[in-house]
Amino acid sequence: MDRRMFLKSTAGTGAMAAAGSLSAPAIAQGSSRVLKFVPQSNLANFDPVWGTQYVVRNASQLVWDTLYGMDSKLVAKRQMVEGEEVSADGLTWTFKLRPGLKFHDGAPVLSRDVVASINRWSQRDPMGLMLRAIQKELTAVDDRTFRWVLSRPYPKMLLALGKVGTPCCFIMPERIAITDPFKQVTEYVGSGPMRFVRADWKPGALAAFEKFSDYVPRNEPAEWWSGGKVVNFDRIEWVIMPDPATASAALQSGEIDWWESPVPDLVPLLRRNRNVRLDIADPLGNIGAFRLNHLHPPFNDVRVRRAVQMALSQEDYMRAVVGSDDKLWKTIPSFFTPGTALYTEAGGDNLRGKRDLDKARALLKEAGYSGQPVTCLVAQDQPALKAMGEVTADLLKRLGMNVDFVATDWGTVGQRRASRNPPGQGGWGMFHTWHAGADCATPVGNIAIRTAGEKAWFGWPDNPAIEKDIASWYDAKTLDEEKSIIERVNRGGMEHVTYIPTGFYLAFQAWRASVSGINSGPLPWFWNVKKA
Amino acid sequence: MLGYLLRRVLSTIPVMALVALFVFSLLYVAPGDPAAVIAGEQASPEDVEKIRMALGLDRPFVVRFFEWSFAVLSGDLGVSMFTGLPVTELIGQRIEPTLSLMLVTITLSALVAVPLGVIAAWKAGSWWDRMFMALAVLGFSVPVFVVGYLLAYWFALEFDWFPVQGYTPIAKGFWPWLQNLILPSIALGFVYIALIARITRATMLEALSQDYVRTARAKGVAEGAILYLHALKNAAVPIATVIGIGVALLIGGAVVTESVFAIPGLGRLTIDAIVRRDYPMIQGIVLMFSFVYVLVNLAVDLVYVALDPRIRY
Numbered sequence: 065m066d067r068r069m070f071l072k073s074t075a076g077t078g079a080m081a082a083a084g085s086l087s088a089p090a091i092a093q094g095s096s097r098v099l100k101f102v103p104q105s106n107l108a109n110f111d112p113v114w115g116t117q118y119v120v121r122n123a124s125q126l127v128w129d130t131l132y133g134m135d136s137k138l139v140a141k142r143q144m145v146e147g148e149e150v151s152a153d154g155l156t157w158t159f160k161l162r163p164g165l166k167f168h169d170g171a172p173v174l175s176r177d178v179v180a181s182i183n184r185w186s187q188r189d190p191m192g193l194m195l196r197a198i199q200k201e202l203t204a205v206d207d208r209t210f211r212w213v214l215s216r217p218y219p220k221m222l223l224a225l226g227k228v229g230t231p232c233c234f235i236m237p238e239r240i241a242i243t244d245p246f247k248q249v250t251e252y253v254g255s256g257p258m259r260f261v262r263a264d265w266k267p268g269a270l271a272a273f274e275k276f277s278d279y280v281p282r283n284e285p286a287e288w289w290s291g292g293k294v295v296n297f298d299r300i301e302w303v304i305m306p307d308p309a310t311a312s313a314a315l316q317s318g319e320i321d322w323w324e325s326p327v328p329d330l331v332p333l334l335r336r337n338r339n340v341r342l343d344i345a346d347p348l349g350n351i352g353a354f355r356l357n358h359l360h361p362p363f364n365d366v367r368v369r370r371a372v373q374m375a376l377s378q379e380d381y382m383r384a385v386v387g388s389d390d391k392l393w394k395t396i397p398s399f400f401t402p403g404t405a406l407y408t409e410a411g412g413d414n415l416r417g418k419r420d421l422d423k424a425r426a427l428l429k430e431a432g433y434s435g436q437p438v439t440c441l442v443a444q445d446q447p448a449l450k451a452m453g454e455v456t457a458d459l460l461k462r463l464g465m466n467v468d469f470v471a472t473d474w475g476t477v478g479q480r481r482a483s484r485n486p487p488g489q490g491g492w493g494m495f496h497t498w499h500a501g502a503d504c505a506t507p508v509g510n511i512a513i514r515t516a517g518e519k520a521w522f523g524w525p526d527n528p529a530i531e532k533d534i535a536s537w538y539d540a541k542t543l544d545e546e547k548s549i550i551e552r553v554n555r556g557g558m559e560h561v562t563y564i565p566t567g568f569y570l571a572f573q574a575w576r577a578s579v580s581g582i583n584s585g586p587l588p589w590f591w592n593v594k595k596a
Numbered sequence: 597m598l599g600y601l602l603r604r605v606l607s608t609i610p611v612m613a614l615v616a617l618f619v620f621s622l623l624y625v626a627p628g629d630p631a632a633v634i635a636g637e638q639a640s641p642e643d644v645e646k647i648r649m650a651l652g653l654d655r656p657f658v659v660r661f662f663e664w665s666f667a668v669l670s671g672d673l674g675v676s677m678f679t680g681l682p683v684t685e686l687i688g689q690r691i692e693p694t695l696s697l698m699l700v701t702i703t704l705s706a707l708v709a710v711p712l713g714v715i716a717a718w719k720a721g722s723w724w725d726r727m728f729m730a731l732a733v734l735g736f737s738v739p740v741f742v743v744g745y746l747l748a749y750w751f752a753l754e755f756d757w758f759p760v761q762g763y764t765p766i767a768k769g770f771w772p773w774l775q776n777l778i779l780p781s782i783a784l785g786f787v788y789i790a791l792i793a794r795i796t797r798a799t800m801l802e803a804l805s806q807d808y809v810r811t812a813r814a815k816g817v818a819e820g821a822i823l824y825l826h827a828l829k830n831a832a833v834p835i836a837t838v839i840g841i842g843v844a845l846l847i848g849g850a851v852v853t854e855s856v857f858a859i860p861g862l863g864r865l866t867i868d869a870i871v872r873r874d875y876p877m878i879q880g881i882v883l884m885f886s887f888v889y890v891l892v893n894l895a896v897d898l899v900y901v902a903l904d905p906r907i908r909y
Contacts, residue, residue: 109679111680115636266689304860309856310748474871475872519642
């Protein structure tokens with residue numbers, strides 16, 4: 065290369081750089097008809113029955129509609145259904161679909177599609193399984209009518225079909241819905257307001273949804289998952305950003321419009337940016353928890369479980385999880401979500417007031433605890449769980465317990481917690497987790513409170529009396545009756561120390577000031593959101 | 597030469613077979629359960645078990661290994677347990693960003709590091725030399741994500757010159773493609789520049805002390821010609837070796853860089869697969885990276901011939 069050529073080429077580079085700087089604002093610009101959203105995690109699969117992760121449900125609500133949808137009072141409202149009738153004995157439910165419902169391939173939504181979808185969902189969902197146990201028949205009467213005949217009344221029918229907890233009863237075409245519920249569907253023909261763009265799906269990077277012009281929203285105003293789902297975008301892009309700092313920078317620079325779950329550490333930074341808005345993502349929040357293994361020493365002795373329960377400070381846990389913003393957390397002597405109709409603190413005295421470590425140590429001594437190792441599984445790749453695990457390890461050490469702190473990742477916790485072996489043989493003593501507040505509002509999604517022994521969730525607590533109370537809740541006909549039952553469940557669970565809640569905490573969501581109509585809720589709803 | 601090339605290509609077969617066996621065995625004994633991740637937090641133990649059976653994870657090691665091996669031999673790397681999409685399709689989606697990142701990084705690093713190393717050797721002991729070597733130490737010492745965040749903060753957020761994140765395929769234009777890659781390449785190339793510059797300096801120092809350089813100077817050859825035509829050419833073989841070995845360094849660095857700049861490349865795909873225990877995906881990616889690394893080594897061996905005519909295979 066000679067001097068003249070060199071000068072030409074560098075001038076070209078300079079011009080290119082200049083062009084780049086001139087066009088720099090374009091980096092941050094986007095059409096008002098395209099919304100760029102950063103979800104809580106990667107959309108790694110797209111079958112809301114097979115994979116029950118929240119992120120899959122959240123994406124699925126754009127693509128598949130449900131028969132009923134929850135409003136902000138957690139009441140199931142009609143969605144795809146025009147109306148329902150229940151026989152006087154409560155055994156026969158007849159549902160009629162709204163006219164004009166269409167799948168994304170243009171085919172009409174028929175009763176047989178609904179029946180197949182219910183069949184698939186009910187094999188994976190706890191309420192669905194209950195319904196199957198009392199189901200006499202589920203049949204399509206005509207194209208828009210289907211009937212569900214039961215052997216005994218099930219007052220929570222509409223709740224089952226409209227609940228937000230996973231898996232939800234999404235309606236798919238029959239040919240897709242007949243897929244084994246333990247195998248993944250490979251076709252994504254929806255019934256909701258947006259189409260899934262399979263060609264643009266890059267798991268771990270991008271998922272795209274385009275407006276389905278033939279979707280017929282309800283006439284009522286949208287409220288949470290109910291009402292008219294009017295989407296004001298031609299395209300919604302879910303941009304996967306595993307690194308919170310990158311998502312924060314992208315939001316500040318305008319490269320994305322909405323970030324579902326900013327980490328607490330970055331909230332003050334975002335608050336200082338006048339182009340960014342922040343609000344609580346989900347008023348129902350999350351409940352931190354640790355599970356104890358009821359099968360093996362030392363936690364097979366209720367006195368040991370109670371000793372830990374009376375010693376722990378939820379305030380310590382919550383400060384470790386969400387930091388210094390006291391508006392983001394509260395202590396809860398309860399297994400249920402604060403602010404919801406069934407919330408109760410009955411029996412929660414052991415989690416309240418001044419913490420008494422001496423009394424806890426005395427109880428441990430009385431239980432005969434003599435230094436057996438407590439295998440504590442702590443997922444290091446989940447910040448909230450890591451924080452909780454460290455508080456627990458410190459607490460147990462202060463109680464004089466011998467902590468075997470297993471620092472690992474969530475994938476390994478997921479495998480090891482299923483082992484019923486003794487802790488020294490591949491089993492475990494305790495692990496940390498959290499439950500979405502929306503799930504803990506009622507016993508429906510609150511599987512952690514179940515005490516059915518071997519059939520219970522990991523830890524396998526066994527208490528038939530609590531199980532009986534939970535079962536009676538499903539038959540309750542009035543709110544007062546439900547409240548009374550839930551008080552007994554909470555009291556029983558606290559005495560039995562089914563598991564130990566570590567506190568209730570909230571999280572933020574953040575979006576550009578140019579975006580409006582974003583609501584708080586258990587999942588991000590895109591209807592009525594607009595972009596200037 | 598052709599015989600050598602053929603022998604080298606054939607020798608990759610046992611290497612790849614060993615890699616396949618090693619990766620498969622490692623994943624078999626590693627803790628973690630993809631079925632538990634798929635089932636989600638609220639799933640019952642029974643559901644997790646049913647998913648495990650549906651994925652075939654309950655079958656014996658030998659059966660699974662041979663099934664997978666035969667499929668690989670026919671070019672089928674299997675299907676991702678999570679997405680349900682073919683592994684080859686997922687790798688295909690991600691290969692362009694990673695290759696682009698590596699290409700720009702290697703080009704940028706070589707263009708910066710080789711002149712730096714040459715100047716440092718030429719001016720050995722001067723403040724230029726000390727400054728360049730101090731920069732090289734810095735390059736080795738500062739983690740790639742720190743450099744990445746600093747670059748993103750200044751050049752994307754403060755000056756608004758480059759995007760914070762993302763990737764634009766080259767099919768959408770050269771400048772948009774390059775614009776997305778400049779900051780990640782600088783961040784990723786930082787340690788690479790340091791490595792190449794140090795090796796270049798060391799080999800150039802040795803070359804510059806040779807008799808032929810003294811002879812060239814005595815004959816009055818221009819200093820630039822001595823440096824670049826005589827000394828650098830003779831010092832080039834170790835530099836080419838380091839650039840080749842550095843590809844492995846880049847693969848490791850790409851994992852972090854792609855996360856920091858949200859580039860949808862193979863690095864992030866690898867991390868996602870490991871976190872979720874997506875066995876077919878991990879096996880496919882590791883096999884592919886191993887193959888690439890074998891090819892890079894082969895290419896480096898061939899470059900030796902071009903750089904040093906005395907080398908014969």
